[in-house]
Amino acid sequence: MTENMVFATESATDATQGEVWKILIVDNEPSVHQVTQLALKQYRIEGRALHLLSAYSAQEALQVLQLEPDVALALIDVVMETDNAGLDLVHAIRRQLHMADIRLVLRTGQPGQAPEHEVIEDYDINDYKEKTDLTRQKLRTLCYSTVRAYRDLRLIRQQQSGLRNVLLATRKTLAAANLTTFGDVVQEQLTALFGIPTPELWGITLVPDDGSGYSYLHVLQAENQNVVVGYQSNIKQLPGSLRSLIAAAMATTRAQHNEQYYMVYQHSAPELHAFLLVRMSEPSGYQRELVSLYGANLLLIYQSLLLREEIVDTQKELVNRLGNAVEMRSKETGAHVQRVGLIAEKLGEYYGLNSYQCELLRHAAPLHDLGKVAIPDAVLNKPGKLDPAEWSVMKQHAQMGHDILAQSKRPILRMAASIALTHHEYWDGNGYPNGISGSAIPIEGRITALADVFDALGSTRCYKTPWNESAIKNFLHDHSGKQFEPKLVSILLSKWEEFTDIRRTYPDAD
Amino acid sequence: MTENMVFATESATDATQGEVWKILIVDNEPSVHQVTQLALKQYRIEGRALHLLSAYSAQEALQVLQLEPDVALALIDVVMETDNAGLDLVHAIRRQLHMADIRLVLRTGQPGQAPEHEVIEDYDINDYKEKTDLTRQKLRTLCYSTVRAYRDLRLIRQQQSGLRNVLLATRKTLAAANLTTFGDVVQEQLTALFGIPTPELWGITLVPDDGSGYSYLHVLQAENQNVVVGYQSNIKQLPGSLRSLIAAAMATTRAQHNEQYYMVYQHSAPELHAFLLVRMSEPSGYQRELVSLYGANLLLIYQSLLLREEIVDTQKELVNRLGNAVEMRSKETGAHVQRVGLIAEKLGEYYGLNSYQCELLRHAAPLHDLGKVAIPDAVLNKPGKLDPAEWSVMKQHAQMGHDILAQSKRPILRMAASIALTHHEYWDGNGYPNGISGSAIPIEGRITALADVFDALGSTRCYKTPWNESAIKNFLHDHSGKQFEPKLVSILLSKWEEFTDIRRTYPDAD
Secondary structure, three states: OHHHHHHHHHHHHHHOOOOEEEEEEEOOOHHHHHHHHHHHOOOEEOOEEEEEEEEOOHHHHHHHHHHOOOEEEEEEEOOOOOOOHHHHHHHHHHHHOOOOOOEEEEEEOOHHHOOHHHHHHHOOOOEEEEHHHOOHHHHHHHHHHHHHHHHHHHHHHHHHHHHHHHHHHHHHHHOOOOHHHHHHHHHHHHHHHHOOOOOEEEEEEEEEOOOOOEEEEEEEEEEOOEEEEEEEOOHHHOOHHHHHHHHHHHHHOOOOEOOOEEEEEEEEEOOEEEEEEEEOOOOOOHHHHHHHHHHHHHHHHHHHHHHHHHHHHHHHHHHHHHHHHHHHHOOOOOOHHHHHHHHHHHHHHHHOOOHHHHHHHHHHHHHOOHHHHHOOHHHHOOOOOOOHHHHHHHOHHHHHHHHHHOOOOOHHHHHHHHHHHHOOOOOOOOOOOOOOOHHHOOHHHHHHHHHHHHHHHOOOEOOEOOOOHHHHHHHHHHHEOOOEOHHHHHHHHHOHHHHHHHHHHOOOOO | OHHHHHHHHHHHHHHOOOOEEEEEEEOOOHHHHHHHHHHHOOOEEOOEEEEEEEEOOHHHHHHHHHHOOOEEEEEEEOOOOOOOHHHHHHHHHHHHOOOOOOEEEEEEOOHHHOOHHHHHHHOOOOEEEEHHHOOHHHHHHHHHHHHHHHHHHHHHHHHHHHHHHHHHHHHHHHOOOOHHHHHHHHHHHHHHHHOOOOOEEEEEEEEEOOOOOEEEEEEEEEEOOEEEEEEEOOHHHOOHHHHHHHHHHHHHOOOOEOOOEEEEEEEEEOOEEEEEEEEOOOOOOHHHHHHHHHHHHHHHHHHHHHHHHHHHHHHHHHHHHHHHHHHHHOOOOOOHHHHHHHHHHHHHHHHOOOHHHHHHHHHHHHHOOHHHHHOOHHHHOOOOOOOHHHHHHHOHHHHHHHHHHOOOOOHHHHHHHHHHHHOOOOOOOOOOOOOOOHHHOOHHHHHHHHHHHHHHHOOOEOOEOOOOHHHHHHHHHHHEOOOEOHHHHHHHHHOHHHHHHHHHHOOOOO
8 A cells, every 4th residue: 555655645746746746754654644635735835735655664765755856844743763863863864864955844743752942952853743643634734834834945046046047157157268169158058057948048248339329330130049249330230139138338327128028137338238038038137137146247248258359359450460561571472471370379389289279370470571661672572583692681570580589578479579589590500590400499489480482382472473382392391301391291201281271261362 | 110110221231242032022011021031031042141121012112122123032022002902012113113033922811802813914024923822831831842933034234245245345445447446346345244353355366378387477465455466576575375375275275274364266367377465364154155156256356357458557657669660660669659648638628528528538549640650760760840842741740640540449549540630730720731720620639639748848959959947938928829728738737737737757868
């Protein structure tokens, strides 16, 4: 009978998951189970029915509780398989199963066996009753008040776990390296935190110009595991339902929502208006606090990443444009310096440099010829061959580039100074300005030397057309161990397609 | 008598703050108070004494609870000033005072007046007792179990509020604009969250070079409202007690602590080792979770700010060095371009531009003469006066600078392009290249025109010595409304010291 009852109750529970209060009766006397069931028959607490589970020993009670972790109340007899079985069960529930929220009430038929004043102090129970005291109404009151206490505890725990989840979501979002990853992570977290199955997130930033308009509009749209980040010149390109929320938020400086979107956070200052919107219905109860807490952190992380990307992109573009301006003076045009950065980065990766060094290479290598800014036109742009005096002026560009960039504390500029100085040194010592050789040449100089020549050979210059691929391969092969480090030449030849792809992706403008 | 008791209890409470459980007896019969006091005399719960507060009406009970928000349990009579006074009091406590944690037990002498089955359902109480049922032991059991429930609730609330505080601390830390503000904010938050009176925070980042050493070491030290941020070349410059923790953490990849410092978080990857340490003893209990949650967010924010500052500083330095390299070609040396950026920013502030536009000005104005990179030496460095043909070549630097920078989406480069093009236009239309006038010249061009000339007049050039201050003032005064916008000249003249301070702070190297 015992087993049947347990199973019967289990399946009933499955069918009405979350809509019943589970109460466990632990007693070795079947009559106690029957009386309790009778007293609680049809009784409802806060609109929910009760589901009574039965266990006839402490041992069995532990088994039931492991299967049913959401029991609200256990009514526990003291004397069962042993004189202290009920008391031991209390300790086991609290200390072994670590169930802190379940309400435990001792019901004893022999108070002398477990004196009330000792039991209440020594065991973490919520009430102590003599069976004879428990009239039908007293039992119902007991159930009502303990179930209500259980409900309150669960609600606080749920809020607590919501807060903890928002903190972990914030941490994961903070770890996003760029706006695209940010969009992906936030989609995941919106699902995890608020159960939104297919999240749609919009991050919108308006930066005012010196007039009354906006100089630009940055939009991040994340939907269906897809993240689009970019600039739009006109707010009218946004969906109308977003536009009206943004207009209302700017007019009232209060967060807004409509049937489709909920503004999880907004920030307005004279310099900046930023909004984060999620396609979701308005949250209620403690969810509202969680949305607001997560949203505030989200917006700050979004702005921080936006600022960083803006600065990084500006820097990259500036280095390329300035590198090109210097090349322009020497009548070399196009995306040469940008490609040298990318080729150098890839050579560094295959050479085994760490990712931090490779990133520095990508930023620093485009500045290798900066010193040419100081070389007179007469030398720099001489149509014919340079005479020895002119050649010695020309060679000064290595030292001059170094001097412009030297004595910086910034890793990128320190590496750029080193590259400017050493990118014309030869592996065999026959280069300039210092004639150093082999590993005495810093690795960034050895790498940029090869990247620069490799890209120049494939490019149009005023004095030459692009070489074909086999001519370039022959040249590199011939100069391996002389001009270039053999290991670097092998890398370039063995990964040839990857390196020539860089030119295809970043061709010269004309 | 009533008042005396309340006061007596209050001062007793003050003396033993936090070490007693407060229980409020609400009953209009003095004998009930006496009996309850007698029953609970000398009784202790979980090692703490009880402090009994008395109120003789619902009205008085509300007053007591407003003064004593940490009452654990109220024993409430039903019939007092009205037949329902006790029931109304329950609603008032829950719904008006919003006290959710205090345990409320109704004690009635006339059960017919407030039928148990209705009351338990309609009022948010934790138990319902008939006065006759409450023997001395039953009363003690009731107090014990309800006070324990109150204690558990308070503990969860405390944890919950700790998590909420960590979230708010994270938000405040996220809003830090730079590492110095970060250090300040974290010190405040360490005090607020963990009660550390004078926090000492260390953020340490090691970046490996291509060998087995570290190419640099970034250290943030925040202590006594003082934040020091910078580079150190050698880990030996750190205090020994920090060094040994860092060495241990790198060896074990586990967080460490000693008597002085607790490592709140560490991150190790091939490219980067980062550590955050706080001078504090090892936290215990749920504080440990809070420290770890906050620490993880802190380290991520620290790394993000570090990366951003690194990029911003590199960019600033790069712009200045490249600007100077271009100036060097035209034989102008020193910190001219950097000062032009700072002067332009200050002019923009007083002119009323928003802080975003002013920051753009500071970054963009140093690039105003970039087009000179494309001007032939023969013209750029001609010792004597330029002839008309040479002058028309020279004037091309405005358009050329614009072309190098144009068609970018980046706000800084867009503004720099505009400045390059228009910084030789005159307010009266007599400038070049396009002869536009007044407000048709973009504000950034008008500002940089004045900043450039103002700084050049005070500088040594190959063809001139620095002008004295009165000569410069006269020149600006004479050219106001002709070469320069009058409003800008007035700003410069009226804030003269602030502008000349910029030269004193950033003098030319020689």
